[in-house]
Every structure is written in structure tokens, then in C-alpha cells.
Amino acid sequence: MTGASTGIGAASARELARRGFHVLAGVRRDQDADALRAPGIEPVILDITRPGHIAGLAARVGSRAGAxxxxxxxxxxxxxxxxxxxxxxxxxxxxxxxxxxxxAVTQALLPALLRHSGRVVNVSSVGGKVAMATFGPYAGTKFALEAVSDALRRELAPQGVQVVVVEPGGIRTEMGERGIAATSRLAEAMAPELRDRYGPLVQAVIALTAAGTAGGTSAEDAARVIAKAVTAGKPRTRYTVGRDAALLTRLSRILPDRLLDRVAAAVLRPHYPKTTPA
Known part of the structure; x- marks a missing residue:
């Protein structure tokens, strides 16, 4: 598991350990490792943008006797x-x-997965299906991950390795709070003309995101879906997490773009600053 310091990752590591797995849980800091370490959970310092860390993870996987x-x-x-x-x-x-x-992590660990008909579970997002205003950067990464997952699934199916995508909606985790804080910092740093152009929109998105995070699915519920993606004998190609994710992914398949644009605008409208017309 590549990101187990907090939130969905930490909850998933605990859920999989509870089900009898030995979980190599990627964390960024020693204090996160100390907080997570438990029977069945082996924290590994992992920054997936650093090739040396990925090589170390692959070596640790290769040193284990189990599949x-x-x-x-x-x-x-x-x-x-x-x-x-x-x-x-x-x-x-x-x-x-x-x-x-x-x-990079998938490339490094595929030899081990191929030897034992393992499985790749990519945690995407409802943002991998629907890109709301200001979600372009994050959703862009998730749309790309969805495309890579589709290609990988078709490439590896003949080799006995299954590829599954999990698409969470709003989840009550520290990641959501960090995302709100990062968005606020970027909004404050925008040039005056950009702040005039986008300031009310960004404030509305922050308010909507905060509401979605506060009322979202628990990390533990998301962890159970991820565990199902790992353990199901015949897994679906995709699992959503939360009613909002299920609804939005369904709407994205059936509504024309312009109508979906109006739905997105209507969802956002109540969150604009009261002094600024939406």
C-alpha cells in the first residue's frame, strides 16, 4: 500500500491486517510508522516520487517468502x-x-504480481469521472489514472493479474482538510486580476469541499471497499465509495455535457459568498 500514513490508507492497512494479510504500509515519516505499526502491519518509509524508495520496496517484497x-x-x-x-x-x-x-511502483512490483497472479488496486476518485470547476489539476491526474488502469487491465488479464479501480467520493479524512488548506493558500497567492476573476468561485468550492468532507463517508467504510477490491474472487473493474460517487459517476454516463454543466453549477451555487452574485 503506497500511502498509509493517515485516512483511507491507514484504515485500509488495518482492515487488511485484520483479514489476515501482512501489509507493507508506505508512510512518509517515522512518527507515522510508529503510529501505524501493529500485528500484520509493517510500515515502510516510502516516497513514490523517489526511485531509491521504490527500489527498496521492491527488494523488501522480493525478500519475503510469501506471495x-x-x-x-x-x-x-x-x-x-x-x-x-x-x-x-x-x-x-x-x-x-x-x-x-x-x-513507477507498478512497474517495479509487477514481476512479483505476475509470479503469483496478484492484483493491482488503483484508488482513483469520483474526480476521475467528473471534473468540477477548479478540480482540473486533481481530476486530470485521476482521469489519467483511470485510463492507465483500463490499459493495464487489458494488458494483464491474459497474464492472470487483475486490475481494479476504486473511486471514492467525499471522505472524512485529513487529506480533504489538507486539500482545503492548500487551495486557500493558492487563492491568497493569486495575482489580483486572477483573484478578481476566480475568487468567488474558489471560495464556493472550498465551502462545498468542506461540507462534503464533513458529511462524507468514513475512512473505515472506504477501507472495507478497498479490502473487497483486494479479496473478491471475481472483482468488478470499478467500485465507488459513497452515494455521491455512485450518483455522479452514473450521471456522467447518461447526461449530455451541457446538462451536466448545469447540474454542477446548481450544486455549487449555494456555496458562493453571500455578498457576491453567483
Whole structure:
């Protein structure tokens, strides 16, 4: 598991350990490792953007006598910003963590998965199906992860390795709170003309995200879906987490783009600052 420090990752590590797995749980800091360490959970310091860390993980997997049953790619960073307003270095940082890092880990561990007919579980997002305003950078990484997952599933099915995507909606985790804080910092740093153009929209998105996080699915419920994706004998290609994710992914399949645009605008409208007309 590539991101188990907090939230869904930590809950999933505990759920899989409870089900009898030995979980190599990727964390970024020693204090996170100490907090997570438990029977069945072996924390591993892992930054998926660092090749040396990935090589160390592959070596640790190779040193174990047991089979590698599954790779859960769930590490991610989140930030919302208008396409025009997010600096390119921030775009690149998001893609390095949310996409390229997972590709690198998958490439490193596929030999072990192929030997034992293991499974790849990629944790995407409802944002991998629907990109709300200001979600372009984050959703872009998740749309890309969905495409990579589709290709990988078709490439590996003849080899006996299954690829499953999990698409959470709003989840009550620290990641959501960190994403809100990062979005707020970026909004404050925007040039005055960009703040005039997008300020009310960003404030509305922050309010909507905060409401969705507070009322979202628990990390433990999300962990049970991930565990199902790992253990199901005949898994679906995709699992959603939460009613909001199930509804939005369904709407994205059946509504024309313009109608979906109006639905998205209506959802956002009540969250605009009261002094600013939406």
C-alpha cells in the first residue's frame, strides 16, 4: 500500500491486517510508522516520487517468502485551483505523485504480481469521472489514472493479474482538510486580476469541499471497499465509495455535457459568498 500514513490508507492497512494479510504500509515519516505499526502491519518509509524508495520496496517484497497478493496504489495529494491560476510546477507535482509515482511502483512490483497472479488496486476518485470547476489539476491526474488502469487491465488479464479501480467520493479524512488548506493558500497567492476573476468561485468550492468532507463517508467504510477490491474472487473493474460517487459517476454516463454543466453549477451555487452574485 503506497500511502498509509493517515485516512483511507491507514484504515485500509488495518482492515487488511485484520483479514489476515501482512501489509507493507508506505508512510512518509517515522512518527507515522510508529503510529501505524501493529500485528500484520509493517510500515515502510516510502516516497513514490523517489526511485531509491521504490527500489527498496521492491527488494523488501522480493525478500519475503510469501506471495504478493495485491498492490494498492492510493498515495495522493490534492489541490483545487482554476486551470489558469495553478503554476505549472504545481501541475507537475500533482502528476508526479498521483500518476507517475504509481506507474513507477507498478512497474517495479509487477514481476512479483505476475509470479503469483496478484492484483493491482488503483484508488482513483469520483474526480476521475467528473471534473468540477477548479478540480482540473486533481481530476486530470485521476482521469489519467483511470485510463492507465483500463490499459493495464487489458494488458494483464491474459497474464492472470487483475486490475481494479476504486473511486471514492467525499471522505472524512485529513487529506480533504489538507486539500482545503492548500487551495486557500493558492487563492491568497493569486495575482489580483486572477483573484478578481476566480475568487468567488474558489471560495464556493472550498465551502462545498468542506461540507462534503464533513458529511462524507468514513475512512473505515472506504477501507472495507478497498479490502473487497483486494479479496473478491471475481472483482468488478470499478467500485465507488459513497452515494455521491455512485450518483455522479452514473450521471456522467447518461447526461449530455451541457446538462451536466448545469447540474454542477446548481450544486455549487449555494456555496458562493453571500455578498457576491453567483
Amino acid at each position: 504478493l497478493r495485491a498492490l494498492v496504489n492510493n498515495a495522493a495529494v490534492s489541490v483545487n485551483a482554476p486551470v489558469e491560476a495553478l503554476p505549472l510546477e504545481e501541475w507537475r507535482r500533482l502528476f508526479e505523485v498521483n500518476l507517475f509515482g504509481h506507474v
